[in-house]
Structure formats: C-alpha cells, structure tokens
Amino acid sequence: MLKKLIYVIPKEKHSEKDIKDILLAHSEVKFVSLVGIDLSGNDTDERIPMKIFLDDISGFSNGVIQTDGSSVVLPGIATLNNAKLDMLADADCNWYIDYNYENIDPETQLPIGTLKVPCTLLHDKIPVDSRSILKRSVETFKTTLLDLLKENPSALSSFDFEYKDIDNLMLTSATELEFWVKTPNDKADIEELSTSQVLKEQYWSKTKGNVRTALEQTLLLMQEYGFEPEMGHKEVGGVKAQIGEAGSLTHIMEQLEIDWKYSDALQCADNELFIRNLVKETFRINGLDVNFLAKPVHDVAGSGEHTHIGIAVKLKSGKRVNLFNSDNNHFLSTLGYASVMGVLKNYEVINPFVSSTNDSLRRLKVGFEAPICIVTSLGHSVDVPSRNRSILLALIRDLDNPLATRFELRAPCPHTNTYLALSTLYMGMLDGIVYAIKNNKSEDDLLKELSKAPGDDADYLEKDRAYRSEEDVFEYYTEAQRADYFGKAPKTVYENVSSLDEFPTKLEILKTGGVFTTSIINSFRMAITSRWVTEINNRLLNNYAEEIRKCKMIHTAEKALDLDLANWQKVNDLRHALMKDTYSKTSLFTKINEASNIENYKELSTLQIQLDAQIEELRFCYSNYKKNLLDI
The missing domain is CATH 3.10.20.70 (Glutamine synthetase, N-terminal domain)
Structure with missing residues (x-):
C-alpha cells in the first residue's frame, strides 16, 4: 500500500x-x-x-x-x-x-x-525571512562573478573554456547531520561515555535493535524523497546498550551521522530542514529520543553539521566544470584560493551566524575535533589531499574526481541556521574573488598570501595573522600562539555577536547587493542575544542548580579520613560560591540574575565564563571526593 x-x-x-x-x-x-x-x-x-x-x-x-x-x-x-x-x-x-x-x-x-x-x-x-536572504546571496554571487568573468577574460585562463561557453553558474552545497539518540528517561554515565569515546569503541560499530531499525527506515525514506542518502553510521560518541527483562535494548545512548547528496544552495537548506524532522519522527516511532543539541553531554563529543560548498559551471556543451579545481601543479584554482581567503578574512562577522547559541560554542573546544581557530589546511603537498581535522575550513579533494573539490566548514552544528550560514559564506567568498580577479592575481600569488606567516605583508589578508597550517593546531601551538596567529575564539554568544560592532568594514561585505540589511542584522542580533540571556537564566542555571544539589556529602563521620574531609570542603565551598547567598556575600547565580535584569551583557558574558569554569572545577572535585571513598 x-x-x-x-x-x-x-x-x-x-x-x-x-x-x-x-x-x-x-x-x-x-x-x-x-x-x-x-x-x-x-x-x-x-x-x-x-x-x-x-x-x-x-x-x-x-x-x-x-x-x-x-x-x-x-x-x-x-x-x-x-x-x-x-x-x-x-x-x-x-x-x-x-x-x-x-x-x-x-x-x-x-x-x-x-x-x-x-x-x-x-x-x-x-x-x-532566512530563505530570502539566501536567495539574495546566491543571486548576488552569481551576477557579480559572471560580470567579473565577462569583464576579465584572463580569470578563466587556467580553464579550457571561455565566458561565452557558460550556460549556467551553479552553487552547490551539502550538510552532514550528526545527532544523539537515546531511550527515554534512561541516563548513561558521563565517565563511561568519555572513556568509550577515547577508546573509540562506538565509532563505525554495528547498530542494533530499534536504533538499527530506525536508521534503516530513515535511509529508505530518504531514498523515496529523492535525497539520495550516501551513508548512515555510528559516530564516536556512545556506550553499549543493555538488554532489558523483555529482551529489548535499554539505556541506549548513541551518536549517529547521516549523509546525503549535494544540491543547489537553497534546496540544500530546505532538504536539511525536512530531513531533521524526518529523522526525529522516524526514531520517535521506534521509541527513541533524538537530540540535535551541539553539546548535549559535557566531556563527550558534540554533534557537528559540517557544511560543504562548491562552485561549478555548466557549459553550453553540457559539460560540467568545477571552478575550484586546478591542474596538478596547484591545490586550487584562483577562484578556489580567493574563496577560502574571503571566508577566513571575514569570518569574524560570519561566525555569529554559524555559532549563535550557548550550546554551539560549548562544542568548539580543544580535544573534540571541533574547530577553535580561523585557519585552513590545504595539504602537505599537491599530491596528498589534506586530512587535517583540527582546522576551521577544510579543503576536500579527490585526485581521481575533479568535480569533488570543495570546502568543508567544520564549525556548524545541527542548530545552525543553514540558510544564514550559507548566505554569509557566499558573501565572504565573493569578497575574496573580487579582490583576486580585479587585481589579476595568479594561483601562485594567492597561495603565497594564504600561506603567509604572522607579520608578513599582504595585499588582502591581515598582516599580523596567519591563515594556513598543516599542523594539528590543538597540539602544535600553545593557547597564546593560537590566539596571536589565528585570532581569539569567542567563548560566549555576547563575545561572538560583538564582532558585528568590532569589524564594521567586514560587516559591510554582508550588505553587498542588499543581501543583509541593517534592519535584518539588528533583528538577528536582538534574537540571538535574547535567546542567550533566556537560556542562561531559565535553562542553564536550572540545570546547573540541579547538578550542584546532587553533589551531596556521602561520607560518614566515623569512616571519613582527613583527605575525605578536605575533599568535601572544596566541594562544599564551590557549591556555596555558586548558588548560596548570605547577608554578606552574593552567589554567582545571583550576580548573573542581576546582570541580566539590568541588561549589562558585557558583565553577564564575563560571569558566564566564570560560571562554566567553576562548574567544571566542581565536577572535578566531586569526582575526586567520591573516588576516595570506600563505602558509599
């Protein structure tokens, strides 16, 4: 039927x-x-x-x-x-x-x-609406680039066609959807999850039971809709499920990923939105909860939504040509180098549209294969494609398939507004392309500038910054070096959105062609600021309060040693500092509420950073306290 x-x-x-x-x-x-x-x-x-x-x-x-x-x-x-x-x-x-x-x-x-x-x-x-913004971005990009190519024929000198041969310019995009799935009301131990992640016990392992059923049903439904699914598999996060009395699996806590074929930019964003709902409903029918949060469990891998971008032309002959691809002597064409330079140079004003929630920024931490620096990797040599997973913007190449050359932005998460993220990316890319074509830059010119060291002169990129690294940026550089070379990563939504004020020249890039207007940008700023404040006061503090109250004294006086007492004192001092007011002392929770009430967002941002740090310290101290007790 x-x-x-x-x-x-x-x-x-x-x-x-x-x-x-x-x-x-x-x-x-x-x-x-x-x-x-x-x-x-x-x-x-x-x-x-x-x-x-x-x-x-x-x-x-x-x-x-x-x-x-x-x-x-x-x-x-x-x-x-x-x-x-x-x-x-x-x-x-x-x-x-x-x-x-x-x-x-x-x-x-x-x-x-x-x-x-x-x-x-x-x-x-x-x-x-967001769809209209993306439409304007695509139209502005296409019109501007085609005009540039018509006025500057030398920009196509490395390709085997001319402007008159172009039938259509195509902006292709794709996303990868990662998510956590669990049985309702069951909770997995965080330390067990973290250990399993380090040991990579779940990555690519076999799905079982209703998780397997839901995954297979999702992929089959995606085929019916014409999404052309390419793969569904387990990601790095998760623990082994348990078998209940009825023989079914319980305490399921797994991370999955689903990939599907690229499409044009607007259809890509529409498809992702529909597929998210399809995934959630299909797993729900199978008795499973799906979580699209970027960082649902602390100290465990979050869920990303890597976003892929490519540019191609369809010629009147019917042939398709990837405009990022170059000959065997170069990583990229001039348009490819220029695009990555445009994104990296303008990323401070792109980032607020990519990572706009507490949760999205919480995922971008050292040690979890999530980017924290504005930097790219091209590869150690043209013959060996890069597989550097520590950078923001990755170059994806297949030496046997020229049409596969594209960029992968690794910062987005399942709650990123893909319509706005793509819009800002295209405007950043276009800025770099305009620079390269109008200044008649060659592949060698652009590669040299993209590979510059901090302090080297540059015509387009910033002098004091570096933009390319083939090293593991988490391990190779110190925290101070990363900030100096690649820019300081925002820790809060306020710090991120403040870039819209700090970089007014870059912000104008987003307004090219009326893609973003002042009223749209101000509305977006108001929306994410309101959500940030609301999440802190109505969700984050409530969740932290529940966690703090669970950090209870569990030793007995007759069995406790001096170290146990000292460990507990550290825990209790942190609990009081976080959420217990006295006549002479105001807790951190109350300070946060007060800063929110008077809309002192700069102070609220500082207090949030302090709050997260003290919660981490509390978790560490309470874990040490419990581990030293023989009788619990």
Whole structure:
C-alpha cells in the first residue's frame, strides 16, 4: 500500500494544472503547510485543509495566507504595532509531503499527508525571512562573478573554456547531520561515555535493535524523497546498550551521522530542514529520543553539521566544470584560493551566524575535533589531499574526481541556521574573488598570501595573522600562539555577536547587493542575544542548580579520613560560591540574575565564563571526593 504514496512534487511540476492533477489523485494528502524560516532558523508549521489550497492555488503564490510577529523570530521588524506577515508560496523548489504514519486515512488506508510548501515571509512587502536572504546571496554571487568573468577574460585562463561557453553558474552545497539518540528517561554515565569515546569503541560499530531499525527506515525514506542518502553510521560518541527483562535494548545512548547528496544552495537548506524532522519522527516511532543539541553531554563529543560548498559551471556543451579545481601543479584554482581567503578574512562577522547559541560554542573546544581557530589546511603537498581535522575550513579533494573539490566548514552544528550560514559564506567568498580577479592575481600569488606567516605583508589578508597550517593546531601551538596567529575564539554568544560592532568594514561585505540589511542584522542580533540571556537564566542555571544539589556529602563521620574531609570542603565551598547567598556575600547565580535584569551583557558574558569554569572545577572535585571513598 505504501508504494502508492507520493513523496515529492518537483519544481518542474508546479503549474496549477499539474499540482491539481497530482493532489486530486492522492486524496491521502489532506493538508498544506507553508514553511517560512525566521532568523533563528525556526520553521512555521500549520494545517490548511487541502480544499482551501486547491480552490485558490494562485492566491497562495500571492500572499493569501498571513501570520504575525508573535509566531516567528523577527524582533524589531515584526513588532506588536506592525506584526502582519504575508506568506508567499515558493514554486521554484521541491515540495515534500510529510506523512503521519500514526494517522491512517479510513478511505485510502494510507497515512495522512501534509504538503510542505516553502514560502517567503514579507513584512511591509519586503522579504525578511532566512530563505530570502539566501536567495539574495546566491543571486548576488552569481551576477557579480559572471560580470567579473565577462569583464576579465584572463580569470578563466587556467580553464579550457571561455565566458561565452557558460550556460549556467551553479552553487552547490551539502550538510552532514550528526545527532544523539537515546531511550527515554534512561541516563548513561558521563565517565563511561568519555572513556568509550577515547577508546573509540562506538565509532563505525554495528547498530542494533530499534536504533538499527530506525536508521534503516530513515535511509529508505530518504531514498523515496529523492535525497539520495550516501551513508548512515555510528559516530564516536556512545556506550553499549543493555538488554532489558523483555529482551529489548535499554539505556541506549548513541551518536549517529547521516549523509546525503549535494544540491543547489537553497534546496540544500530546505532538504536539511525536512530531513531533521524526518529523522526525529522516524526514531520517535521506534521509541527513541533524538537530540540535535551541539553539546548535549559535557566531556563527550558534540554533534557537528559540517557544511560543504562548491562552485561549478555548466557549459553550453553540457559539460560540467568545477571552478575550484586546478591542474596538478596547484591545490586550487584562483577562484578556489580567493574563496577560502574571503571566508577566513571575514569570518569574524560570519561566525555569529554559524555559532549563535550557548550550546554551539560549548562544542568548539580543544580535544573534540571541533574547530577553535580561523585557519585552513590545504595539504602537505599537491599530491596528498589534506586530512587535517583540527582546522576551521577544510579543503576536500579527490585526485581521481575533479568535480569533488570543495570546502568543508567544520564549525556548524545541527542548530545552525543553514540558510544564514550559507548566505554569509557566499558573501565572504565573493569578497575574496573580487579582490583576486580585479587585481589579476595568479594561483601562485594567492597561495603565497594564504600561506603567509604572522607579520608578513599582504595585499588582502591581515598582516599580523596567519591563515594556513598543516599542523594539528590543538597540539602544535600553545593557547597564546593560537590566539596571536589565528585570532581569539569567542567563548560566549555576547563575545561572538560583538564582532558585528568590532569589524564594521567586514560587516559591510554582508550588505553587498542588499543581501543583509541593517534592519535584518539588528533583528538577528536582538534574537540571538535574547535567546542567550533566556537560556542562561531559565535553562542553564536550572540545570546547573540541579547538578550542584546532587553533589551531596556521602561520607560518614566515623569512616571519613582527613583527605575525605578536605575533599568535601572544596566541594562544599564551590557549591556555596555558586548558588548560596548570605547577608554578606552574593552567589554567582545571583550576580548573573542581576546582570541580566539590568541588561549589562558585557558583565553577564564575563560571569558566564566564570560560571562554566567553576562548574567544571566542581565536577572535578566531586569526582575526586567520591573516588576516595570506600563505602558509599
């Protein structure tokens, strides 16, 4: 029966007649949902009866459906006194059907489906949603680059075609989705998780039970939707599950990854959004919780979402050419070198759109294969592609497949707004490309500048910085050297978003072609700042308070030795310093609340860094205290 389901209406089938014919032939699709993406990456979801849609398809393309600012994150734009947003269906992308396998249509005996239609959010007739920003970024990139190539024919001298041969410029992207899966209400020991990670006991090991079933079902469904899954496997995090009394697995705590084929930039972001929901629902039906947090468990590997970017042209002959690829004497073409230089130079204003939550920055720590420096790696030689996993922007090359050459940004996580991240990346790349082409730079010129040492003169990159390293940046450099060479990594959301003020010239790069506007940037800043403060006060402090209260005295007076008493005193002193007020002393928790109330965000940022450090110290001290006790 399920073979009768339709999973996608491709953009080539979006004429009014085609849509009606398809949907009338599939009466199990009962609803339509317009999907708009706000500045936090949240997607709208509603259930509009299919009859309303079929009676006025053209109206959906002209904004017949509306919502208001209380439904989406657009602070400073959709305000209480001007909150109306028009929702315009986007016909230039694939539309997917989301099925509810727990609600069966009695007439067809098929699961009831909802047609998911990506849309534009308009405020006062101006597009303000994340999808629109990415659309503008792609259009600006394509138009500017094609104009540059037309005006500067020498920019294509290393390729075997000319400007007149170009049929289409293609921006390709792909993401990799990592996530944790667990049985509800079961908890795994953090020390056991950390040990398993160090020993790499779970990486690429076999999935079992309902985890295997859910993973296989997800991959099969992705095939039905045309996502072309390439792989699903276990990641480094996790512990071995236990077998319950009924023979089923319990205490599941595993990290998985799913990869699928690239597509154009906008479709890439749409696909990722749909696949995340598909993963969550498929695993839930199998009795499993999915967690897309970047760092759900401290001291254990977080979940990334490496984002891949490429540029290609389709020639009038039908041939496809990768514009990053070069001959065997170079790592990259001029456009490839220029693109990576543009991202690295402007990353301070790109980073807020990539890592915009407490959780995302918590993942970017030394020792967890997550980037902490603005640096790239090309490879020790042209003949040996780089496999450096300690850097921010990786060059991916396959010597046998020129079309595979691309960049991988390793900082994004599952909660990164891919629409905005891609938008900023393309604008950074374009800045580097404009520099390279207008100044007639060769591959050798750009490689030399990209490989510069701190203090070397440079025409485009900053003199006091380095941008390339083939070493393990976690081990080869000290913390001070990393900061001097590659820039200081932000520790809090406030530090990250402050870059938008500290680097005004770089910020203008994002505004090229009206891709980002001042109002959009200010709205985004307000949104992530509000979320940061709310998370600290309503989630982080509550979670830490629960953890602090669990650090209880467990020794008895008659069995405790002097070291036990000293260990406990350290723990108790930290507990009081963190959350216990007295008439003469204010706890760190209270200081954080006070800084939040008066909106002293600089002080709040400093206090958050202090809070995280003291929590880490508490965990260490309590672990030592417990380990020295014989009787618990």
